[in-house]
Amino acid sequence: MDPGQKYVRRHNNLETLIQLAISGLAMGLIYCLVAIEFTLILNTSGLMNFGHDKYIMFGAFLFGGTFVIRLGWDFLPSAVASVLLMGVVGIFIAVIVFSPLQKLPRVYAMTGTMALSMILQEATRLTYGARSFTVLGFLSGTINFGFVSIQRVYLFIIIVTTILLIFQNLLMMKTKLGRSFRAVAQDKETSSLMGINVNTMLIASATMSLLICGIIGVLIIPVTGITLGMSNMIGSKGYIAGVVGGMGSLNGAIIGGLVVGLTEALFLAFGGNPVYKDVVSFVLVVLFLLLKPDGILSEKKAAI
Amino acid sequence: MKENILQFMSARWKALLGLGFLILLPLFIDSSYHQIILNKIIIHSIVVLGLNFITGLVGQLNTGTAGMYALGAYTSALLTTRLGVSPWIGLIASVFMGILIGYLLGYPSLRVSGVYLVLTTLSFAEVVRMLLTNMIPITGGALGITSIPEFTIFGVKLGRSSVGFYFMLAAILVLFILISNRLINSKWGRAFKAVRDNPESAETAGIQISTIKIGAFTLASVFGCVAGALYGTLMGFISPVEFTSLMSVRFIMMLMVGGIGTIGGSIAGATLVTLLPELLRFMGESYWLFFSLIVLLSAIFAPNGLYSLYTFFRNQANKYISKLGGKASGSI
Numbered sequence: 001m002d003p004g005q006k007y008v009r010r011h012n013n014l015e016t017l018i019q020l021a022i023s024g025l026a027m028g029l030i031y032c033l034v035a036i037e038f039t040l041i042l043n044t045s046g047l048m049n050f051g052h053d054k055y056i057m058f059g060a061f062l063f064g065g066t067f068v069i070r071l072g073w074d075f076l077p078s079a080v081a082s083v084l085l086m087g088v089v090g091i092f093i094a095v096i097v098f099s100p101l102q103k104l105p106r107v108y109a110m111t112g113t114m115a116l117s118m119i120l121q122e123a124t125r126l127t128y129g130a131r132s133f134t135v136l137g138f139l140s141g142t143i144n145f146g147f148v149s150i151q152r153v154y155l156f157i158i159i160v161t162t163i164l165l166i167f168q169n170l171l172m173m174k175t176k177l178g179r180s181f182r183a184v185a186q187d188k189e190t191s192s193l194m195g196i197n198v199n200t201m202l203i204a205s206a207t208m209s210l211l212i213c214g215i216i217g218v219l220i221i222p223v224t225g226i227t228l229g230m231s232n233m234i235g236s237k238g239y240i241a242g243v244v245g246g247m248g249s250l251n252g253a254i255i256g257g258l259v260v261g262l263t264e265a266l267f268l269a270f271g272g273n274p275v276y277k278d279v280v281s282f283v284l285v286v287l288f289l290l291l292k293p294d295g296i297l298s299e300k301k302a303a304i
Numbered sequence: 305m306k307e308n309i310l311q312f313m314s315a316r317w318k319a320l321l322g323l324g325f326l327i328l329l330p331l332f333i334d335s336s337y338h339q340i341i342l343n344k345i346i347i348h349s350i351v352v353l354g355l356n357f358i359t360g361l362v363g364q365l366n367t368g369t370a371g372m373y374a375l376g377a378y379t380s381a382l383l384t385t386r387l388g389v390s391p392w393i394g395l396i397a398s399v400f401m402g403i404l405i406g407y408l409l410g411y412p413s414l415r416v417s418g419v420y421l422v423l424t425t426l427s428f429a430e431v432v433r434m435l436l437t438n439m440i441p442i443t444g445g446a447l448g449i450t451s452i453p454e455f456t457i458f459g460v461k462l463g464r465s466s467v468g469f470y471f472m473l474a475a476i477l478v479l480f481i482l483i484s485n486r487l488i489n490s491k492w493g494r495a496f497k498a499v500r501d502n503p504e505s506a507e508t509a510g511i512q513i514s515t516i517k518i519g520a521f522t523l524a525s526v527f528g529c530v531a532g533a534l535y536g537t538l539m540g541f542i543s544p545v546e547f548t549s550l551m552s553v554r555f556i557m558m559l560m561v562g563g564i565g566t567i568g569g570s571i572a573g574a575t576l577v578t579l580l581p582e583l584l585r586f587m588g589e590s591y592w593l594f595f596s597l598i599v600l601l602s603a604i605f606a607p608n609g610l611y612s613l614y615t616f617f618r619n620q621a622n623k624y625i626s627k628l629g630g631k632a633s634g635s636i
Contacts, residue, residue, distance in 0.1 A: 048419045100604050106418060107365050111560050112603035114553050115596045122593035232549075236430065239423050247419070275438050282427040282434075289416050289424050 015148045020265050026154035027223075028261015029161035030216060034238025035245065035253030036168065037212040040205040042248055043185035044198070045102040050110055051117020053235025055210055057228065058120055059086050059217025064135045064226045065128045075138055083214035090210030094203040102202070125228060132227030139222045153222040160219060164212070165254060172250060181205060185248070233278055240285040246295030255296050260284065326474045336465030341582065343465075343538050346473045347531045348574040352558045353484050353567065354527020358520040359556065360565040361493065363500030364413060366521075368425030369528055369555040371432035374547035375401055376529025377536040378436060381449045391455045395533050402529035406522025413517050429552055436544035448543030452536045464538055473534060480527060484567050487523070496520060497565075557599050 034056070041049045062085055067078035093116070101112045139156050142149040172178035183191040184201045192198045217231070224230040237260055242248075245256025260281055267280045288295065333339050351373060358366045379401040380394030412424050436443050443449070455462045455472060462469040487493055498506040499516045507513055536542050554577060562573020577595075584591035 048422070050422075097600070097604075104603070107359065107363065107564070108560070108603045110365055110419075110422065111556060112600055115557070115600035115603060118553070118596035119593055119600065122590065122596060126590055126593065236426070239426075243420070243423060276434070279431055279434050282431045285427055286412070286424065289420055290412055293416055293420055 017269055018148050019150060020269050022150050022154050022158070024261045024265025024268075025258075026157040026161075026261075027264065028258045029158060029165070030220060030234065030257070031237045031241040031260050032165065032254045032257030033161055033212055033216050034234060035241040035257050036165075036250055037209040037216070038238060039242060039248060039250055039253050040181075040209045040212075041098065041202075044181065044188075044202045044205040045098055046188075047098055047102050047109055047113065049098075049209070050113045051120070051235075052209075052213065052238070053231035054117040054120045054124075055086070055213040056217045056220075056231040056234065058089075058124055059083070059210075059214035060221050060226050060230060061124050061128050061217075062086065062214070063218045064133065064221060068135050068138075069133075075135075079215075079218050082218065083211055086210040086214030086217075087207045090207040091203055093210070094206035098202060098206055099199065121228060130228065132225050132230075134225045135221055151222075153219075157219050160215070164215065168250075177204065237278075237281055240281050242295075243285050243293070244288050244295055246297035249295070249297050252295050252297040259296070323478070326478070330467045330470055339465040339467075339470060340538065341578065343470055343473055344535075345575050345578045346470075346477045347534050347538065348555075348558065348578050349477060349571045350480050350531040350534070351528050351555055352562070352570040352574045353480055354524040354531070355555055355559050356484070356565065356567075356570045357487070357496065357523040357527075358517075359524075359559060360570070361488070361496035361500060362517060362520045364417065364517070364520070365422050365556070366425050366524060367422050367549065367552045367556065368409065368427075368429040368432075369524070370547040370549065370551040371425075371429030372402065372405055372525045372528030373532040373535065373551070374429075374432055374436060374542075374544065375405060376532025377542045377547075378443060378449070378532075379529065380533035381452050381536040381542055382443070384453050385449055385451060391453055391533075391537055394536075395530065398529040398533035399526055402526030403522055405525040405529065407518060409525065410518030410521040413521055414514050426549060426552070429547070429549060433544050433547050436547070443544070446543060446545055448541055448545075449536075450541050452540050452542070454537055454540075464540060469538075476530070476534070480530075481567060481571075488567070492519070561599060561602065 034052070038049050038052045041047055059082055062082035063078050067073045067081055068075065071078075073081070097112065097116055101109045104112070139153040142151050143155065170178075172182060180191070180196045180201055181204075183194070183196055184198055188198055191201075216234075220230065220234065224234075238257075241256035241260045242253055243256070244259050245254065246252030263280060263284055264277055267277060268274060272280070292298075329342065330339070333342060351369060355366060355369055358364050376398040379398045380391065383389050383394045383397055384391050409425065409428060413421055416424055437446050439445075454464060455469065457468070457472070460468065462472060488496075495506065495511045495516050498509070498511060499513055503513055506516075558573040558577045559570060560573065561576055562571065563569025580595055581591060584594060587594055
C-alpha cells in the first residue's frame with residue numbers, strides 16, 4: 001500500500017481513529033488503576049503482590065455471579081456491595097497473609113503471594129464453575145456523537161476512573177492517612193519511629209488496593225466478560241505500567257498506564273496486526289527494563 | 305558429626321542406592337498411564353534441577369521457565385516433524401537453543417534484579433507463548449505440532465510408555481544429576497551462593513558477577529530446553545496453550561516445596577507436584593486449591609520446603625533419643 005492510499009484510508013476512517021483513541025484512553029486509565037493498586041501494597045510492605053489480577057477477577061465474579069445473577073440485585077447496589085466486600089477481604093488478607101509474608105526473604109514472599117492468588121482462582125472456579133458468563137445489559141451498547149458512535153463502557157470507564165484518580169490524589173495529598181502513606185513509602189523505619197503504625201498502614205493500603213481491584217473488575221466486565229482468565233493480560237499490563245512510569249511511584253503509575261494505553265492505541269491506529277497488540281506492551285517493558293528501569297518519573301521509592 | 309544413617313553412608317553408596325531404586329522402579333509400574341506419569345516426573349525433575357541454579361543457588365527468581373521449556377520443545381519438534389531429522393539431533397539442537405536463551409536472558413539479568421527480573425522473565429515467557437501462538441505458518445499456531453516421532457536406539461523404537469524410553473530418560477536424569485552435583489560442589493557452586501548471599505563481597509573476592517549470572521541462566525535454560533524436547537517426544541503433541549505463566553509458577557513451586565538449593569530437594573519437589581493430581585484425586589475438583597494452600601503455609605512456616613520439615617522431625621527425634629540414652633547419646 002503506497003503512502004497516499006494509507007492517508008486516504010485513515011482519513012476516511014476518522015471514526016475508527018476516534019474510537020481507537022477512546023478505547024486506548026479507557027484501557028490506559030484501567031492500567032493506571034491496576035498499577036496504583038499494586039503500588040499501594042508495594043510501598044507499605046515491600047511486597048510485590050503477584051497474582052493481583054486474580055483479585056480483579058474475583059471482584060468481577062462477586063459482582064456478576066453473586067450479586068447480580070444469584071441474588072438478583074440491581075447493578076449499582078451490586079457494584080457497591082461487591083466493592084465493599086472486596087475491601088473486607090483485603091483486611092483479612094493483609095492480616096493473615098501479607099503481614100507474615102513481608103518479613104520473609106523475597107523469593108518466599110513472592111511465591112506466597114502467587115500461591116495466594118492460586119487459592120483465590122481455585123476458590124472462584126469451585127464456587128462459580130469454570131464456564132465464562134457475562135452480565136447482560138450492563139454498560140452495553142453505544143452512544144452516538146454525530147458521526148461517531150462510541151461504546152458506552154469506555155466512556156463509563158473514563159469517567160469513573162478519572163473521578164477515582166482525582167479522589168485518590170486528594171486522599172494522598174490532603175488527608176492524614178495519605179501523608180502517613182507517603183511517609184511510609186519514603187522510609188518505613190523512620191516513619192514508625194515518628195509514631196506511624198506501619199502495620200495499620202499495610203492493612204489500610206491492602207484494603208484500598210482490593211477496593212480498587214473490585215472497581216476495576218466491575219468496570220471491565222463488558223470488555224472481557226466474566227471468565228477465569230479475564231484479567232491476566234490486564235494484570236501484566238499493570239506491571240508494565242508500573243515499570244514504565246516508575247516503580248513505586250503513584251504518579252508514575254498514572255503516567256505509565258497512560259503510556260501503555262497510548263502505545264497500544266498507536267500500534268493499532270497505524271495498522272498493526274491486532275493479534276500482536278499485547279506483544280507490543282511486553283516489548284515496551286523489556287526496552288524500559290534494559291534502558292531505563294527507573295521508569296519515566298524515576299522517583300526513588302520503597303526498595304524492592 | 306554423623307547424625308543419621310544416610311550420613312553414615314558415603315556419597316557413593318547413596319548414589320548406588322538411588323541408582324538401584326531407579327532401575328527397579330519399572331517393576332512396580334503396572335500401567336502405561338503410570339509409566340507416562342513417571343516419565344513426566346523425570347522430565348520435570350530435569351527442569352527443576354536447572355531452575356535450581358538460577359533461583360536456588362544464585363537467588364534470582366526466574367518466572368520464565370515455561371518459555372525455555374516451550375522453546376526447547378518446539379525446536380526439537382519442528383526439526384523432527386518439518387525437516388525429518390532424528391530426535392537425537394533435535395535434542396542436541398535444543399541444547400544449543402538453551403545456550404542461546406541463556407545469553408538472551410542472562411544479559412538483561414545483569415541490569416535488573418529482584419522484582420524487575422521477575423517481570424522480565426515473565427514477559428519473556430509470555431512473548432514466547434504469544435509468538436508461538438500467532439506465527440501460524442511456522443508453528444501451526446494454537447493447533448500445535450502433532451505426530452512428534454519417538455527416539456530410536458540402534459533401530460529399536462522407544463515407545464512413549466515403554467520401559468526402554470524410561471531407562472533412556474532415567475539415564476539422562478542421572479547425567480544431569482551428576483552435572484549438577486559436580487557444579488554445586490565446585491567453585492562454581494560456591495560462587496553461585498556467594499553472589500546470592502552478598503554480591504558486593506563476592507565481587508571483592510574476585511568473582512565476576514556477570515559470568516555467574518549468565519552461566520546460571522544458561523544452565524537453567526539448557527536443562528529446561530532439553531527437558532522440553534524430551535517432553536515433546538513423550539507427549540507426541542505440543543501446543544503453545546499449555547506453556548502458560550501458570551506452568552512457570554508450578555516449576556517454582558516444585559523448587560520451593562522440595563527444598564531450595566539441593567538436588568534431592570529439586571527431585572522431591574518435582575515428584576510431589578507432578579504426582580499431586582493423582583494423589584489428591586479423591587479431593588476431586590479442589591486439589592489445586594488444597595495444594596496452593598499448602599504452598600502458602602509452607603512459604604510462611606517452612607521456607608525450605610520438605611527439607612526443613614525433614615530436618616525438623618529429625619532433630620526432634622534426635623532429642624528424644626538422646627533423652628532416652630542418657631549420656632551416651634545415640635541418634636537416628
